[in-house]
Amino acid sequence: MSSLVCNHCLSNRRIDEYLVNNGTNVQDSYVCDNCGEDSNYFVEKYLYTLSKEDLAKKLIEIINELYVHENTHGMGYSARSYVEDGEDPFEFAGLSDLYDVCESLFDDSKLADFIIDNKPYVDIPGGEEDLFESPYYSVWKYRCFFERDDQDEYGLSNWEVFCKNVKHKARYFDHEQFSVTETLRNFNEFFEQIVVDDLEKELFRARKIYSNKDKTDINTNPSKELGKVPIEFAKNNRFSPIGISYGYFSFDNQTVLKETRCNLNDEVAIGKFELNDGLKIIDFRRDTMKKEFLDYFSDNFNGKFYCIDHIINEFILEISRPISDDNQLLEYIPTQIMSEYIWSKGYDGFLFDSSVNSGGTNLVLFEEKYQFIEFKRSKVVSINMELEELNE
Known part of the structure; x- marks a missing residue:
């Protein structure tokens, strides 16, 4: 042989x-x-x-x-x-x-x-x-299964365990059997490895126009009306709880229209913005997260990061999972906690794949670190989100 x-x-x-x-x-x-x-x-x-x-x-x-x-x-x-x-x-x-x-x-x-x-x-x-x-x-037994203790550097509670605890037991403070802060602290090194290096500057955000008042408000103050929502109007969202306002942006018109759930014949205003320089943005997109330390044939493979990546993947799947209006108050808690933790560590936001437009990218931006450029008012004229610009 x-x-x-x-x-x-x-x-x-x-x-x-x-x-x-x-x-x-x-x-x-x-x-x-x-x-x-x-x-x-x-x-x-x-x-x-x-x-x-x-x-x-x-x-x-x-x-x-x-x-x-x-x-x-x-x-x-x-x-x-x-x-x-x-x-x-x-x-x-x-x-x-x-x-x-x-x-x-x-x-x-x-x-x-x-x-x-x-x-x-x-x-x-x-x-x-x-x-x-x-x-x-x-x-x-799969190493990522084991929960973290002092002897096991890989042991990380999976996303399901994290969600169960923060929804029903330890949301704001640590408990004897579960520590929110200790669990989140496990992600720190991993986050440092997935900061985006070459971020696009041009952003888009869309808003449907339902009335003449909407049209007047946007024409009068487009940077405010099309930018991140003022805190007094901030509702409960997948990443931000009521009263806390994050900016939700996309990098192309088609993605932003689909994320806004636009339909044929809808009238929309699309704002164009430019990101500030020097931002620290985490990249959760699946195609770009597969870095060398996640490749177990590489000499730089990191087993701890590999396990964390699996939890992050569950977090990303949670982002795109449909949730009924009746369940949003409870089901949004884990992703809101993760988002706020990312903000607390000095990051300006994070990228993730659009679940409604294949190949599209979304950006959650914690603070108003962008500049308004211009806006256009258009009508959706096809199911492929083609636009006809409105001038009147």
């Missing part, structure tokens, strides 16, 4: 990239003994090889970074006190076998067999533990 594996042997794109970046570029006409692929420079088909043991070692390193073995957490053993006769305590504890772990991390359950067949030597008589003795044992 070949001791080498090439970048064409496996189906995972990131593993292929890892082999290219860390393997050896073989000569032209080389044929991989493992998968039969051959290198052909004429058609730009290159092969990179790495020892199977080195690849297995890297996969084991990733698994140990993101999963905890039964020997450490002991959840399967502890579950024996709770299960009925004949019930599997490891299944009761929600533990995974190596096949499930590999499917979750690498989209390929068969890599479990590859790891077992090619794992580095383990000196059992010398006192080493063989955590990868068999792919069938359900002994693995």
Whole structure:
């Protein structure tokens, strides 16, 4: 059996990239003994090889970074006190076998067999533990599951736990069993890593025109009428509670019209604004958040940030989740707390993907750190949010 594996042997794109970046570029006409692929420079088909043991070692390193073995957490053993006769305590504890772990991390359950067949030597008589003795044992628990304590730097309560506590137990002050401030403090390092570097300056904000009074008010004072809402009119919103005013902006007309829930034949005023220089904005957009420290094949991978990213993703999903008017007062609390915490740490706002316009970006701005440029009054003339400018 070949001791080498090439970048064409496996189906995972990131593993292929890892082999290219860390393997050896073989000569032209080389044929991989493992998968039969051959290198052909004429058609730009290159092969990179790495020892199977080195690849297995890297996969084991990733698994140990993101999963905890039964020997450490002991959840399967502890579950024996709770299960009925004949019930599997490891299944009761929600533990995974190596096949499930590999499917979750690498989209390929068969890599479990590859790891077992090619794992580095383990000196059992010398006192080493063989955590990868068999792919069938359900002994693995996702590291992000564990709640934070002094011994576990990754342990972070998930978004569901956070929401439950701030809605029904510890909203303004810390309690013995749950600390709002301690939970939020876990995000500080992560936030520093996702500050946007090249923020667009041009912003838009739309307002539907329902009456001649609306039209007169906007014509008289467009910067006030189209900017962030005055505090006396600030209603309960997804990010800001009643009486606290944030600015809600978008970066293009189509997004701002859809966010305003405009329909065909609606008359709208669209204000154009320019952001001040030197703002500190967090970027929650999914395509731009996938930075190197979230890539577990990278040397800069950070397991703590990886777990936090999963919670942030739940926060982002919460942003786009439809909530009925009757439930808004309670359901908006977690996102309002997170937003205010971000503001308290000295950030000026945050970006997030529009849930109503694919590819669109929204900006929540905490303070009035922008300049009014101009506004146009238009009519929506198509379901694609095409506009016809109104001059009268």
